[in-house]
Structures are given as structure tokens and as C-alpha cells.
Amino acid sequence: MDAAELAQLLTPEGMALLDRTPSVSDGGEIVRVVSRLRAEGHDPGLVAAVLTQAKLRQKAGAKFGPFASRMLFTEAGLAQATRLQVAAQHAGRFAAAGITRVADLGCGIGGDAMAMAALDLDVTAVDRDEVTAAVATHNLAPWDAARVELGDAADFDLTRVDGVWMDPARRTPGHGATRRLADPDDWSPSLDTVFAAATTTPTGVKLGPGIDRDLIPDTAEAQWVSVDREVVELALWFGPLARPGVRRAATVIGAHGTAEMTGEADAPDVEVGGLGAYLYEPDGAVIRARLIGDLARAVDGRMLSDGIAYVTSDRAVTTPFAQGFRVVDTMPLDVKQLAARLAADDVGTVEIKKRGVDVDPAQFRKRLRLRGRRSVTLVLTRLEGRHTAVLCERLGAVAG
Known part of the structure; x- marks a missing residue:
């Protein structure tokens, strides 16, 4: 989706059409819906954008639940977005630390910023991509204390806020299929920029769970999170966002709720023994x-x-x-x-x-x-x- 397609979608006609267009996946049904919408006189480009959003909303239900039905997405933004139940964990860290003004730098479609705003935190969400920032603006519209700015996360003035949440872009730019960037220096912002911010401002960072552990600073609490047995992220916490005495954490979210195991360091091994019952x-x-x-x-x-x-x-x-x-x-x-x-x-x-x-x-x-x-x-x-x-x-x- 480019800027022109998004602008067309965000018109009253486009949003009304999206809200009454069902999510369809069957090829034959898609053809019938397209034919009906075009027969009604709608622009073919708008019809394509609406159908794409309808499919993305359906797919997004696994991450955002009922919120997905009013949100907008890009394909890449949805793939990289934080699940709402995990974003709530992030937001809770800032609230528990007494931090009320947060910058979400590299906000993507706004999942984490939504969770923060829902806890009445004052959120400034920043993204360098025009389309992504516009999508985030739509998704954050229900919260008066949340705003979106177009800009580079590395240039943000940290003195404007009390805490920072960063989700460095680890893939090539784009709204569809993108390529993973292996070198942390190529991320946006780079990992060095992220860690530099953490020396002056309470900072939380979302990274891929498979990151080289040698890159994790000794000053950070490292928290791996799984949802329904899938490890979805590594969150690093600095300053008052890190819990005293905790350097390793495993947060497990599933049908049982949320459970956590923590340690001051990697746990000592136990002995090898025979197979038990x-x-x-x-x-x-x-x-x-x-x-x-x-x-x-x-x-x-x-x-x-x-x-x-x-x-x-x-x-x-x-x-x-x-x-x-x-x-x-x-x-x-x-x-x-x-x-x-x-x-x-x-x-x-x-x-x-x-x-x-x-x-x-x-x-x-x-x-x-x-x-x-x-x-x-x-x-x-x-x-x-x-x-x-x-x-x-x-x-x-x-x-x-």
C-alpha cells in the first residue's frame, strides 16, 4: 500500500466501504465481492485496497483480538507488530516504574503505543515511514494522550519524555515482503544508538529472540517472552524498568495466563541422569x-x-x-x-x-x-x- 492508496482508503467513502466489506479468503468469493463493489461504481484501486485491509484485519485478530476490526495495517507492519497481550506487559513496566511520558520510537502500526495509551500514559509514537505513521495515527485516534510524529528515531529529543520504548527496524524498508538485516549497525536505529539512549533514559527495547547473547549488556534485564509456546521476542530493560536482582527472565503466556521464571544470571546446570518415568x-x-x-x-x-x-x-x-x-x-x-x-x-x-x-x-x-x-x-x-x-x-x- 502506497501513500495514494492509503489516502483513498482514509476517505469517508473508503472507510465506510471497508467497514461493510466482509473478510473473504475463498477465491471464488473474492471474485464475487470485487464484481459487486465495482458494479456499485467504486474505483478499482479503492476496491483492491479495501479487500487487502479486510484480509489483514481478519489475520490480525490473532494478535489484536476485537481491536483488529477497527484498525488499519500494512502487511509488513502486521507481521512485525507486537501482540496486544505482550504489548500490555510492556506498558505495565512503564506504569509500574512511575513513568508517565513515553516515546515509542519505531512505533510501526502502533501496537505498543496503543497498550501504553490504554494505561493513560502520554505517548509520542515516532516512525520514519509516511504510510506506516499514517496507519499508526488512525490506530491511535481513540486516545487523546497519544500522538504520532513522522521522523527518525535516532533524532528524537529524549529530554521530551521520561522513558523510551524502542523497536529497531531489523528488516529492509517496505510495506510488503522485506528482508531481514543481520548486522545490528544496519538496524534503524542502530543497536549502538539504542544502548546509548539507555545510558541516559529509562529504556525498553524489543529485539528478536535469537539475537546473539553476547550483544546483551550486563546492565540490562533480558526477558524472553513466549505466547502459546512460540518465543516471540526478547525485551531488554534498563534503569528503573529493570527489576532489582533480575538479569534473566522467561515470561510464558498461554491458556494458563501469564507465568514467569526469573534469575540473577543463567541458571546453573543440573547433572545428567537416567531416563525417569x-x-x-x-x-x-x-x-x-x-x-x-x-x-x-x-x-x-x-x-x-x-x-x-x-x-x-x-x-x-x-x-x-x-x-x-x-x-x-x-x-x-x-x-x-x-x-x-x-x-x-x-x-x-x-x-x-x-x-x-x-x-x-x-x-x-x-x-x-x-x-x-x-x-x-x-x-x-x-x-x-x-x-x-x-x-x-x-x-x-x-x-x-
Whole structure:
């Protein structure tokens, strides 16, 4: 979407047309809607823009819930936007620290700024892209204390605010398909600019969860966040936004609500031991935060193998920080033996998990030729130095 298309969409005709256009994904239905709208005399460019927005709103429901029905999006902006439930966590940090004037630098379509404004924070949202800034202006319109400025985050006067939230652009500019930028010096603003701001102003930073840990300053609280078992971000917190005594945090959001594990540093490891009656797969946020040792101690567990993020224990424990499984049996990782065993057990559906073995789960599943009625989980890993298949059943009581 370019500036001209957005300007057309933001007219009374365009917004009225968008509000009464259903979200459609079926090709035939899309053709019928396009034909109907054009027959009504609407400009073809406006019709295309409206249909694109209708599809993006439908897709955005997973991140923004009912708010999506009144928001505008770009394809790239939606892909990079913070989920509203995570943005609420960010906003809560600023409110808890007593910070009332916040700059959201690199605001994108305004997801984080929306959450801040909803907590009555005074928000100045800044983005260097004209279309993105206009979309953010629309999305923030319900809040009088939020405003959008077009500009470069690196040039913003930090003395205007009490705290800063930064989401450096880590992809090439554009509103559609973009390319990831690997070098932090190429981000906008650069990581050096971000960390320089953090030395003078309470600062929160959103980064990709897979960032090189060597880039994380010792002065920051590093918080990895997962939603429904997907690790979605690394947030760094500086100054009063960082919690005393916390340098590592794993925040896990799911059906259970929000749970958190914290530490003063990476957790010390636990010993490797024999396979117990239960197997635990730590949440990705726990793994990224390197708090697996604390999780293992919480379930009276031990590591299954060196360098592999599976924990085993002799008791079942309910925890939102891991998925739990009851161990049924172990077998050599041999597809023919496994196929015969699963056929004998009337297994037709297999969930495959793997760590420490070079296996394509989709291809492996095809080779098993499953036809039964039961379901099991196969954990493919190394056990005592040997490639092993662990037959498991999920612990239904494990939260998350």
C-alpha cells in the first residue's frame, strides 16, 4: 500500500466501504465481492485496497483480538507488530516504574503505543515511514494522550519524555515482503544508538529472540517472552524498568495466563541422569533465558543428555514452563522397528519431537506408514550417546 492508496482508503467513502466489506479468503468469493463493489461504481484501486485491509484485519485478530476490526495495517507492519497481550506487559513496566511520558520510537502500526495509551500514559509514537505513521495515527485516534510524529528515531529529543520504548527496524524498508538485516549497525536505529539512549533514559527495547547473547549488556534485564509456546521476542530493560536482582527472565503466556521464571544470571546446570518415568520439554523462553537448570530443580529432575534441552524426572509436575510426557517405552531410532511397534499398538497419529538428532519429522512420519486409531508422542533424541526413540503420552494436567 502506497501513500495514494492509503489516502483513498482514509476517505469517508473508503472507510465506510471497508467497514461493510466482509473478510473473504475463498477465491471464488473474492471474485464475487470485487464484481459487486465495482458494479456499485467504486474505483478499482479503492476496491483492491479495501479487500487487502479486510484480509489483514481478519489475520490480525490473532494478535489484536476485537481491536483488529477497527484498525488499519500494512502487511509488513502486521507481521512485525507486537501482540496486544505482550504489548500490555510492556506498558505495565512503564506504569509500574512511575513513568508517565513515553516515546515509542519505531512505533510501526502502533501496537505498543496503543497498550501504553490504554494505561493513560502520554505517548509520542515516532516512525520514519509516511504510510506506516499514517496507519499508526488512525490506530491511535481513540486516545487523546497519544500522538504520532513522522521522523527518525535516532533524532528524537529524549529530554521530551521520561522513558523510551524502542523497536529497531531489523528488516529492509517496505510495506510488503522485506528482508531481514543481520548486522545490528544496519538496524534503524542502530543497536549502538539504542544502548546509548539507555545510558541516559529509562529504556525498553524489543529485539528478536535469537539475537546473539553476547550483544546483551550486563546492565540490562533480558526477558524472553513466549505466547502459546512460540518465543516471540526478547525485551531488554534498563534503569528503573529493570527489576532489582533480575538479569534473566522467561515470561510464558498461554491458556494458563501469564507465568514467569526469573534469575540473577543463567541458571546453573543440573547433572545428567537416567531416563525417569516422565520427560519434560522446556518452553522456548526458558531455553533462551538459560533457566533450564532452575526448571529441572523445580520438577526434581535431571538433564537427559549433555547439550540437549530435555529434562527427565521420576514424578509428574504441573508447570506452565514445560510440556510434560509420561514415558511408555524406549526403542532404537530405527524406522522399521518403530513402524512395526506402532502398527502392533494400533497407532495412527504420531506427534514427533526431536532434539540432538538429524531427522525431518514430516518425512519420518511418512515412512512409519501409520494406519491405526491411537495417538502417541515420539521423542527422538540421544540417550546415553545412542539415537533413541522415546514413546510417550502427554500429561493432560500440565498447564499451558
